[in-house]
Amino acid sequence: MVLFISKQEKQRAKVLAFINDETEFEGIDEIEETGVVANEEGLSKQLGDYSKSIRPESKANLSKLVSDEIVSYIYEDLITHHASEVIRALFNQSARENLKEVIRRQHRQYIRDDLVKIDYILSECIGTGFIERLLKLPEITDIGWNGHFLTVETPNIRLSYSAKELGLSNIENYINRVAAKFSNAVGKAFNESHPILDSAYDNVRLNAVHHSLSPDGTTLSLRVVREQLAITGENFSDCFAPAFILDFLAGIMKTGCNLVISGMTGSGKTEIQKLAFSFVNEDEKIITIEDVQEMHLKKLYPNKDIYSWQINEKIGIDELVRASLRNNPDWVVVSETRGAEAYEMYQALMSGHYIVTTLHAESAAKIPRRFVGMCLSKYQLDEKLLMSDLVSTFDFGFHIKKVTYKGTTLRYLEEIVEFGMNQHITLFKQIFRNGKFYISTGNQLSPAFLGRMAEKGVAEFIFPTNQENLISKPIINELALTEGLPLQNRLKQEIAKKIIGGEVR
DSSP states (O other): OOOOOOHHHHHHHHHHHHHTTOOOOTTHHHHHTTTSSTTOOTHHHHHHHHHTTSOTTOOSOSSOSSOHHHHHHHHHHHHHHOHHHHHHTTTOHHHHHHHHHHHHHHOHHHHTTOHHHHHHHHHHHTSOHHHHHHHTSTTOOEEEEOSSEEEEEOSSBEEEEEHHHHTOSOHHHHHHHHHHHHHHHHTOOOSSSSOEEEEEETTEEEEEEOTTTOTTOOEEEEEEOOSSOSSOTTTTTTTTOOHHHHHHHHHHHHHOOOEEEEESTTSSHHHHHHHHTTSSOTTSEEEEEESSOOOOHHHHOTTSEEEEEEOOSSSOHHHHHHHHGGGOOSEEEESOOOSTHHHHHHHHHHTTOEEEEEEOOSSGGGHHHHHHHHHHTTOOOOHHHHHHHHHHHOOEEEEEEEEEETTEEEEEEEEEEEOOSSOOEEEEEEEEETTEEEEEEOOOOOHHHHHHHHHTTOOOOOOOOEEEEEEOOHHHHHHHHHTTOOOOHHHHHHHHHHSOOOOOO
16 A cells, blocks of 8 residues: 655655765665655655665764764865865865865875765865755755754745754854855855845855844855756646646747736746746847846857846946847846836836846736836836836736645746736736635737737737636645645654765765
8 A cells, every 4th residue: 555645744854864864775665665755756866866876884873974073174174274275166166176185185094985975075164064965956946044943945845954853963053154155255254243144156045144133043044046947838837827828928928028027035936037038039139137147048048149147246237227228139137126226127118128027016916016116216207107108118917926735835827917008907817715726817918919919920819718717736636635644753754764865966
């Protein structure tokens, strides 16, 4: 009989084992027979593949491959004799390889040429320890430490771990070490005089608040940005929206449009922004403007004409938007509009350029009001005229919602609005109620936009007629399958000991 358990508990057990570098093989066949581990895709496959390189006889310490004392001793030696190489190794793979050879030659008595242990030591000394190993897993998007417990998030699951479960006796020291490595990498101080750290290291964004401002200890939030699409044509309808909405998105992007995507933090705004540009013609020039690289459009679409710009401490989004207009772009893409740069984007709109951006708003219908407020935060303008210009120039607003249901995070498109001078047209509405999704459509695109589609030779898009129709979603069906069968603590711990952990290569 196959034992079904919730996805959340399975992921929790796997990540816990991964954090703790479990190295026990005993009884793995018995666990596989439950149907929990065998042939599962994603996280368990990646960990399973790597487990073959871990030596089963290394059982002396299930929490760590090498003791903290040895790691500290080797770290001090590296800092004393190879300081410049240590700093360079944060970003440079060849420097890391050089340090591996130093560890292998000068500390052979501790590692006996065990390459896995060398990788572990280097991760602890140069990288960010188990956090670095977690960030290498493609499923993990966010990691946080709130002073009491660690949170690990994937696109659908949020897990938490106490310091005891992590096997760390001095978590405050560890968290400060992580923050220090990020601060050193970007040349920023992190101390009582500079208690807030915003930093980016490789594809990771970090925010830390020093313990002088946080009574429970230093807090940490990390977000990892993947150079890939999280929402694709293949998984679009799993939860996000029906497949015909993907056809609609393709149609409006091929036509050319001004699109604003709203939603709360972590709802998936940037992912839809990235997906939208898969439909843009290759002969159209795109300029992207970001504070931290998140979209990676040049890497996603190497054949498209993309200029990728990033702000710094001296040059802001508003200046780059002004500069973009001197480069004759078809599209100006601002990763997120937060403030007075909205005015420069308004100027770009009025000069005939297509604008795509994201922002925080309560609904798609409230996007113009939010944009007006940001313009007025710095400039004295005629509010009525500004609003009139925006609603006549903005084409579409997408609003994305994020909810947690049975321990799983669901991200879905709540509504699509076409803006207009006289009224906004709600083209699509999706609601989630009592564990079920319902959609409503029926209103059609304005004659003006249909005319623009015809000018570009894009097929006319007709919305189907639905009045709160119940639709089936694979993710909801999966959650229903595991309902009422929580994993027992004993089994959870048993699986955690059997799934192998270690640094992912």
